[in-house]
Amino acid sequence: MPQDQFLAKYFTIFAKPKMYLTLLYLLLSFPLGLTYFILLVVGFSLGISLLIVWVGFLILAILLPTIWMIISFEKLQTTHLLGIELPSKKVENVENQSLWQKTKSILSDPTTWKGLLFILLKFPIGIFSFVILVTGFAVLFSLIFSPFIVPWVPINFGYWQVDTISEAIGLSLLGLMALPGAFHVYYFIGQWIGKLSVLLLGQQSENEIEIISE
Numbered sequence: 321m322p323q324d325q326f327l328a329k330y331f332t333i334f335a336k337p338k339m340y341l342t343l344l345y346l347l348l349s350f351p352l353g354l355t356y357f358i359l360l361v362v363g364f365s366l367g368i369s370l371l372i373v374w375v376g377f378l379i380l381a382i383l384l385p386t387i388w389m390i391i392s393f394e395k396l397q398t399t400h401l402l403g404i405e406l407p408s409k410k411v412e413n414v415e416n417q418s419l420w421q422k423t424k425s426i427l428s429d430p431t432t433w434k435g436l437l438f439i440l441l442k443f444p445i446g447i448f449s450f451v452i453l454v455t456g457f458a459v460l461f462s463l464i465f466s467p468f469i470v471p472w473v474p475i476n477f478g479y480w481q482v483d484t485i486s487e488a489i490g491l492s493l494l495g496l497m498a499l500p501g502a503f504h505v506y507y508f509i510g511q512w513i514g515k516l517s518v519l520l521l522g523q524q525s526e527n528e529i530e531i532i533s534e
Contacts, residue, residue: 330500333507334500334503336507338403338507339507341401342401342402342510342511343506343510344401345397345402346453346506346510347449347450349449349513350446353442353444353446354446356390356439357442359386360383360387360439363380363383363386364380364383366379367383368380387435387436388432391431391435394435394517395517402510402511402513403514404511406518406521406522431521438520438521441516445513449509449513452505453506456502460499462495463494463495464492464495466489467485467488467489469488475491
């Protein structure tokens with residue numbers, strides 16, 4: 321790739337609306353993942369432990385459709401925030417089925433268990449996304465705004481202490497140059513999570529992923 325094309329692609333990441341939707345997805349991953357984890361742990365713990373007094377059956381009966389609602393919500397996020405279309409299968413007519421038949425259908429559907437795995441993975445994914453976002457932006461913005469920080473307190477890198485305005489301006493330029501790179505990294509992470517969503521929430525193989533046109 322010619323140098324001018326590389327630079328254009330590098331800096332025009334800010335012009336991609338899907339970039340900011342990806343950042344929103346990554347920011348939401350931690351609170352959603354934590355909520356899912358608590359819901360599943362508490363729900364299954366109470367449901368299984370209370371099966372002996374029949375209350376557990378009610379808890380599990382409520383938990384199963386809740387899991388499917390979460391799976392549907394995650395599919396919507398993948399489609400509208402990450403721009404990755406999730407292929408779906410034809411929905412069967414369950415209006416005339418009994419409660420047991422509906423429950424059996426849900427439990428026998430591989431999508432339920434793959435979706436449950438994705439929901440559980442959303443917690444460590446959310447922690448990773450939160451840490452890399454907070455750390456990345458904290459470092460970059462400390463570099464970019466270093467000319468305003470140095471007059472009050474020097475920036476210490478251990479082996480190098482920045483305490484002059486000229487050095488701080490150099491750091492600021494370095495931060496501005498690195499900022500698009502961080503956005504590219506965040507975009508790549510979002511697309512990788514989207515492919516994982518297709519693998520666990522979709523109905524077709526990964527090589528049939530369809531990226532929505534921008």
